[in-house]
């Protein structure tokens with residue numbers, strides 16, 4: 001394969017040549033943590049970098065101000081590489097320390113590693129672009145800057161807007177404590193607000209006049225608790241009360257609000273379950289003589305795994321070899337674990353994988369694909385993309401085994417050398433997998449046929465209705 005310009009050595013070389021610049025990009029994004037749909041500075045940082053690389057930039061993709069597209073090349077195949085960059089509330093944390101120390105108390109932090117995710121995916125796209133340009137290879141590389149993975153589901157809106165419709169293969173990764181191809185399906189989820197309105201009055205002197213919206217919220221929860229016995233065991237329904245109607249017990253609560261999340265291994269079942277939850281809400285309103293208004297608050301489809309692409313990705317991860325951590329990486333990870341992470345947390349971070357992995361401080365191998373496809377009881381907006389385009393993802397070890405997502409421990413490791421090594425390995429994996437698809441379009445045909453077969457007679461209907469935008473979801477009612 002010496003004359004093959006898409007060979008692995010060339011990919012590795014191109015990624016390596018750029019890795020200092022993209023590690024620095026990841027660090028800059030780490031330092032300006034921005035919440036879902038507010039990632040203006042993180043987007044500007046990435047666009048500046050990718051524009052300099054020679055990508056054509058499209059802003060406002062899918063009508064989202066912090067979604068963008070960086071594109072290079074022409075014609076097919078079209079390879080989409082997905083990036084994220086949103087942070088999480090309250091997780092502000094100093095880098096590289098062994099105790100919880102916020103940079104700014106109450107501020108946001110990169111507790112899910114999306115600084116690495118975005119920069120690593122952009123690095124993969126940039127390396128591929130260079131190979132295509134140098135060797136005059138036809139094909140299109142697109143980096144999709146996807147906002148709001150943590151809240152709102154940017155990719156769900158982008159999918160609804162059709163921005164993935166012409167893509168042949170989509171690739172993504174996520175920083176993790178292990179390195180493996182992401183082989184599971186996930187749960188589809190639909191979020192929905194229930195807003196009850198009743199009538200306020202003095203709770204002692206004229207209670208018969210009042211109609212309590214808070215009662216309706218409580219009765220709805222009781223009704224849903226009874227429903228749980230009679231729903232599929234792999235479905236999930238959870239809620240939060242977002243407005244109790246006030247602090248005063250002597251005022252009958254005229255307004256109260258809850259948000260529910262309804263999840264199921266497939267979108268159609270999640271919708272059916274949602275209809276049952278809505279009936280319970282109506283029942284609660286009827287019982288309390290209140291009214292109820294319902295508003296969809298986001299949603300994502302289940303992931304449709306693609307075994308064809310998973311196998312190609314795994315082969316490339318194995319050929320590349322796992323990230324090579326050094327003594328200093330092990331030293332910091334070991335101390336962090338000893339001082340701040342319990343045994344129980346360590347086991348939870350690797351479950352449902354082999355518990356013996358626990359003995360590794362940093363995971364320096366690539367796990368095989370499980371024999372049987374499993375469901376991860378979580379949700380990602382990559383799910384929506386996977387219904388439209390054959391999609392593959394991987395996890396890459398960037399953090400000490402035992403690190404839980406959405407914790408200060410994840411933030412403090414987010415710009416350490418180990419995290420950079422993981423990010424570079426992820427970029428190599430994505431670029432090499434994409435190169436394999438460009439070199440051998442039969443893989444794309446097989447991956448598409450697999451997706452078609454898996455979908456069968458189902459149809460993708462976006463879980464967020466056509467008239468709902470992110471601004472609606474964040475709007476708090478009066």
Ligand SMILES: [Zn+2]
Pocket residue numbers: 112113114149174
């Ligand atoms: Zn994440």
